[in-house]
Structures are given as structure tokens and as C-alpha cells.
Amino acid sequence: MNLRFVEAFYWVASLKSVTRAAEKLFLTQSAMSSRIATLEDELGVLLLDRSDKQFRLTAAGTRFLVFAEKLLALQRDAKTEMGAGTTIAVAMRIGAIESVLHSWLIPWLEKLRGDHPGLELELTVETTPILTDQIQRGTLDLVFAASPANADGVRTYTLPPMDMAFVGNPTLHKKRNYRLDELAEMELLTFQKGSQPHVTLLDLFRQHRLEPKKVHAISSISAMVQLVQGGFGVALLPRIATQRLTGFAKLKLLTSDTQLKSLPIYASYRTDPTSSTVDTLVKSAVEFAGGSISGGAGTKKGARKP
Structure with a gap:
């Protein structure tokens, strides 16, 4: 049994798509289909249900998937034991x-x-x-x-998890500590709408019955940093990322009286x-x-x- 054909079947079953499995193994879709068909001929059973466009394994395909995973794992272990798997080259x-x-x-x-x-x-x-x-x-x-x-x-x-922090421009934000109601009066920058930081920031203000002046949704940290440097507003960023960026960016971590969700x-x-x-x-x-x-x-x- 050709283990390359077994591998082809494993990825088709795992990704539930001949097309995506072909991309994974850098094969054409026709080559992938040919490998599956050859394996089916050798086993004497159909592994894929081709009756409609929806992907489904046959009962035999579901059973063989267990054997396929075991065969491929055994091949991997044998290569490792013999010394062929010691160097990562993929x-x-x-x-x-x-x-x-x-x-x-x-x-x-x-x-x-x-x-x-x-x-x-x-x-x-x-x-x-x-x-x-x-x-x-x-x-x-x-x-x-x-x-x-x-x-x-x-x-x-x-x-x-990453601790979050408000970040401002040191020439504009000189106070040691900022209350949440003071931050609500500033233009705030955070990640795209629906993201965890965006949602938790809005929830934070709602919990304190505050309405932020304006919350800008920016998907790029680099863009937020440049906007803060230009005096556009205050950004909510991961503290560790800010610490790495302060080496070449004019930024200041703003201390707040409110605990931020990580x-x-x-x-x-x-x-x-x-x-x-x-x-x-x-x-x-x-x-x-x-x-x-x-x-x-x-x-x-x-x-x-x-």
C-alpha cells in the first residue's frame, strides 16, 4: 500500500475537501483524486461518497481513516527511530x-x-x-x-494572556494617573469592531455608565502607534507590545484607576x-x-x- 496515497486520503478526510487537501500537499486536484481512486481500487471499497456535492465519507471511509492515521503515525515513528526524523526540513x-x-x-x-x-x-x-x-x-x-x-x-x-494598557503621546499626556471619565473625553483607538479589545473597552465604559467621546477601530498596531505619535488620540494596546515599541516610537504608558481585561x-x-x-x-x-x-x-x- 502506497503511504503517499494513504496520506492523501487522510488530508481529504481531515479537511473535508479534495481541493484543500491538494493545496496542502502541493498537488493538482486531479492528482489528488487519482490517488484516492487508486487507494479505493486497492481496498476494494469506496471511501468517499460522491453522490452529491456535499463532502461525506462512506462507512468504509470512516473506518479506514482510523487505520490511515495509525499507518502514518507508524511511518513517522519509524523514521524518527531510524534517525530520518531528527532534522526539520519542511x-x-x-x-x-x-x-x-x-x-x-x-x-x-x-x-x-x-x-x-x-x-x-x-x-x-x-x-x-x-x-x-x-x-x-x-x-x-x-x-x-x-x-x-x-x-x-x-x-x-x-x-x-496579554495585559492591556492605554498609550498616549508623552508631550500631550503628562498626568501620572488618568481616571476613566477623563479617558472617556479623549479620542480612543483600539482594534477592529467585534474584536475582544474593542468589545471589552465599550463594556468597560458601559459598566461605569460612561459614554466615550469617540472610539476608532484600527486593525493595525503600527497605524495606531503612528496616530498616537501624531496626537490623534489614546490607544488601547497590549502592554508587552508597547514596551517593545517604545524603543523607536514616542509613546507613554498611561496609568489608569481602572483594571483592564487582558x-x-x-x-x-x-x-x-x-x-x-x-x-x-x-x-x-x-x-x-x-x-x-x-x-x-x-x-x-x-x-x-x-
């Missing part, structure tokens, strides 16, 4: 929100480059909804976002029985992020620590 598609990018992601990637010189990275920086959709569709292998991705074959770790961060990734690469990277990210943010380690949601 491409990893990683996605992250801007808050992670401007905090610990770049130092972590620099560490990865030193630890695994054979690793080729594809980096995508997007909003949480887009990232979770892409990991669910299989177009990314690992994402760091503000909410977990829920899908078959996707695991999630909870990383240390930004949750999750690492979601697709399990891959053919390779331990993603597990190695997730373990590295959990340890690095924990040390960078809080000196602790992330915790796993729904599975063992990698």
Missing part, C-alpha cells in the same frame, strides 16, 4: 494577530531559525476571525489568535500524523511565550502538553 504556514507579532513572535522566529535551520516559514498576519477560518480550512498549520479554532483535527493551547491568546494547530514538526514548534512557542509574557508556561486545552 515548510510551516504560521499565522498570527498583530498583538503577537509586536510582542514575542519575531524573537521566537529568530530562535526557531537557530534551532531548526532547515525550517522554511510562511508567515501570515491577520485578524482572529480570518486566522481561525484559515486553520479550520487547512490553509495554515499553526495560528496564534485571540480565540480558539474549533474544528476536527485542530488542537488548541491556551497561552498566557487579551487572551491561543495557539491552534492541525495534527499531522506524518510529522512531529508542528508539535515541536507548538512546544517551543508555548515555552517561549510563557517566558516572554509571564515567566510561566501555557496550558493545553483539550489535550496533553506537547
